[in-house]
Amino acid sequence: MPISRQVAESLGRASWIRRMSDEARALRAERGAGEVFDFSLGNPDLEPPQAFGEALSRVAADPARGTHGYMPNLGYPEVREAVARRASRDQGLEIPAGLVAMSAGAAGGLNVVLKTILDPGDEVLAFRPYFAEYLFYVQNFGGAFVPVDSSPGFRPDPEALRAALSPRTACLILNSPNNPTGRVYGRESLAAVAEVLEEQGRRTGRMPYLVADEPYREIAYRGVEVPSPMLAYPETIVVSSWSKSLSLPGERIGYVAVSPRCAEPKAIVEGLAFSTRVLGFVNAPALMQRTVAGLLDQRADVASYERRGGRLARGLREAGYEFEEPEGAFYLFVRVPERAAPAPADPRGPDVAFAMHLKERGLIAVPGVGFGCPGYFRLSYCVSEATIEGSLPRFAEALESWRRAG
Numbered sequence: 001m002p003i004s005r006q007v008a009e010s011l012g013r014a015s016w017i018r019r020m021s022d023e024a025r026a027l028r029a030e031r032g033a034g035e036v037f038d039f040s041l042g043n044p045d046l047e048p049p050q051a052f053g054e055a056l057s058r059v060a061a062d063p064a065r066g067t068h069g070y071m072p073n074l075g076y077p078e079v080r081e082a083v084a085r086r087a088s089r090d091q092g093l094e095i096p097a098g099l100v101a102m103s104a105g106a107a108g109g110l111n112v113v114l115k116t117i118l119d120p121g122d123e124v125l126a127f128r129p130y131f132a133e134y135l136f137y138v139q140n141f142g143g144a145f146v147p148v149d150s151s152p153g154f155r156p157d158p159e160a161l162r163a164a165l166s167p168r169t170a171c172l173i174l175n176s177p178n179n180p181t182g183r184v185y186g187r188e189s190l191a192a193v194a195e196v197l198e199e200q201g202r203r204t205g206r207m208p209y210l211v212a213d214e215p216y217r218e219i220a221y222r223g224v225e226v227p228s229p230m231l232a233y234p235e236t237i238v239v240s241s242w243s244k245s246l247s248l249p250g251e252r253i254g255y256v257a258v259s260p261r262c263a264e265p266k267a268i269v270e271g272l273a274f275s276t277r278v279l280g281f282v283n284a285p286a287l288m289q290r291t292v293a294g295l296l297d298q299r300a301d302v303a304s305y306e307r308r309g310g311r312l313a314r315g316l317r318e319a320g321y322e323f324e325e326p327e328g329a330f331y332l333f334v335r336v337p338e339r340a341a342p343a344p345a346d347p348r349g350p351d352v353a354f355a356m357h358l359k360e361r362g363l364i365a366v367p368g369v370g371f372g373c374p375g376y377f378r379l380s381y382c383v384s385e386a387t388i389e390g391s392l393p394r395f396a397e398a399l400e401s402w403r404r405a406g
């Protein structure tokens, strides 16, 4: 037995995102790059802003002694100060630097938070569709992942949330702007979620945490507001990163901010420091901490994502596809089209069958089952405008032939 049963099983349920991106690679080798339109990965295609390279060079050239040494597990104090000021602006309340922990991206931050708050058997809730890695992060700490249905239009459903809560509920992970739906949850949605969680706290004596996963906070369109979860609910922990907002996913830099309204914020932060250390991160990457601290007013060219998302959405809509208009992030979550006549059920599920139908036409999408929502597929539009333009006639033909085949 070379590896654990649990990891072997997890490998068997390997990420559909990776699987489809591998399919794209194989197809490119077979047919040539010009014949493949790859919408599988959420890897920002924009380069980081010019100021990033300049800041990095400055930081790297700093001759001060000890700049590559260990530091407190939570990060450099001056970086935490700067990030706390920025997070306070985003969240609309004063977050002291002492409640900020620097992390290895949002993924590192989520793992550190879950290690800090979960006991084995504790439950972690997330609305469908969800970022598929949550399931494995929760498993890392012996937790149970509990998917909760969304309301139509992919907004949080307070009734479904109420039904999913139990005395073992440790937290709800809420991701807005959302991967994969592009939804931004408004104030009313957050207030409704908060009301249900508070009611649970009053009834059971255990207030679940709201873990707000916000790596896409900066990528919102048409001036849509991304409201503050910290203002909506006291027991909130925000996790974010510069992976998407500055196009730095390979640099692994992010942060966790604990709400000052939590009942025991200091205990949480002590837990975060310990978890950062014993999970083997020890601290967030030193050079990157110093670099992003000077770039807190910079962000990606959001207009470019909005333009491309708009073009893809318009083209797909004209072809007859159905989906919610994206409000942020860079994904479309599209309904698998109906067949013209009832067809025998495909054992792979409709979304996998349709993703394979698209693949035959050189179009790479991720089936919704990868996000807990069969019946849909995800398109990531951080791709070139040429890819979008070239793909549209193929999407139109794919829909026609799928319908006819029914």
Ligand SMILES: Cc1ncc(COP(=O)(O)O)c(C=O)c1O
Pocket: 042, 104, 105, 106, 107, 108, 131, 175, 179, 213, 215, 240, 241, 242, 243, 244, 249, 253, 254
């Ligand atoms: C919803 C969501 N959460 C977390 C992450 C992880 O982000 P990071 O690269 O900062 O670890 C991603 C990355 O795609 C994501 O889409």
